[in-house]
Amino acid sequence: MSGVEAVLLFSPNSSHYRRFAEADPDEDLLVVAPNNTVDAETYVELPLEFDNVRDRIRFGIEGALERGLVEDEDIVACSVRIFDGDPDGVVRVRVTESMRSGIYDLFANSRAEPGVIRDVFEVAIELGKKGQKGKPVGALFVVGDAGKVMNKSRPLSYNPFEKSHVHVGDPIVNVMLKEFSRLDGAFVVSDSGKIASAYRYLEPAAEGVDIPKGLGARHMAGAAITRDTNATAIVLSESDGLVRAFKRGGLVLEIDPEEY
Ligand SMILES: Nc1ncnc2c1ncn2[C@@H]1O[C@H](COP(=O)(O)OP(=O)(O)OP(=O)(O)O)[C@@H](O)[C@H]1O
Numbered sequence: 620m621s622g623v624e625a626v627l628l629f630s631p632n633s634s635h636y637r638r639f640a641e642a643d644p645d646e647d648l649l650v651v652a653p654n655n656t657v658d659a660e661t662y663v664e665l666p667l668e669f670d671n672v673r674d675r676i677r678f679g680i681e682g683a684l685e686r687g688l689v690e691d692e693d694i695v696a697c698s699v700r701i702f703d704g705d706p707d708g709v710v711r712v713r714v715t716e717s718m719r720s721g722i723y724d725l726f727a728n729s730r731a732e733p734g735v736i737r738d739v740f741e742v743a744i745e746l747g748k749k750g751q752k753g754k755p756v757g758a759l760f761v762v763g764d765a766g767k768v769m770n771k772s773r774p775l776s777y778n779p780f781e782k783s784h785v786h787v788g789d790p791i792v793n794v795m796l797k798e799f800s801r802l803d804g805a806f807v808v809s810d811s812g813k814i815a816s817a818y819r820y821l822e823p824a825a826e827g828v829d830i831p832k833g834l835g836a837r838h839m840a841g842a843a844i845t846r847d848t849n850a851t852a853i854v855l856s857e858s859d860g861l862v863r864a865f866k867r868g869g870l871v872l873e874i875d876p877e878e879y
Pocket residue numbers: 757758759802803804805819820821822834835836837838839840855856857858859
């Protein structure tokens with residue numbers, strides 16, 4: 620394709636991929652898909668199939684940016700599926716540095732399953748939009764590496780999820796999470812999305828944790844537990860209404876639920 624820096628093929632089938640690869644062997648061809656089924660040389664993992672084309676493209680480009688495969692101001696062509704079936708559309712996009720939101724890193728490189736991160740993230744966004752009965756509410760979700768997280772925390776109250784085998788993403792669970800978010804402490808969620816506990820008081824070591832000044836104890840505890848374990852923390856702030864994610868002891872994402 621002329622006038623573009625690279626061609627991004629979103630979830631191509633093998634004949635589709637071959638057609639592009641043979642048409643112009645010198646072209647920078649990137650495959651963006653959940654799995655590299657076509658054995659592409661340059662491949663960006665898409666941890667989730669986004670239904671929305673705009674989200675899918677933005678996410679794929681962010682992944683390519685993270686990997687240094689495209690850069691600010693590049694014009695790229697994205698071959699994507701817009702209707703059902705095989706890729707059926709091409710969208711030209713100007714890559715901008717602002718596409719690097721942190722979402723890609725959050726989903727692609729977390730220990731928990733990407734779908735679990737998404738489900739928890741969506742609960743936090745929804746809670747942030749609506750609050751609890753119209754009042755702003757805060758919440759702290761610690762996702763992944765749950766055994767270690769449990770070892771570095773203690774219960775503030777009885778655990779309503781004890782012996783239950785419920786998972787995030789289940790509509791009834793979302794109602795429960797929102798209900799329990801009025802109370803203190805953190806939710807602990809396993810790699811596969813099982814809710815291990817509510818009302819956990821986190822006791823991680825806080826040295827070496829570097830988070831923006833002005834954030835309080837909830838954010839500090841959330842950030843610190845991700846340095847002490849391989850968990851990801853998703854925090855909704857009661858005071859400023861933002862959803863933040865922490866990994867490896869640092870802030871990776873900050874989003875206003877109203878704009879998401
Ligand atoms: N170590 C901890 N483990 C679990 N939950 C905690 C911990 N520390 C604080 N919290 C929870 O965070 C709540 C708010 O605390 P604080 O106001 O200090 O946090 P914050 O970071 O300013 O969050 P917000 O922006 O929501 O006010 C507490 O009421 C408590 O439920």
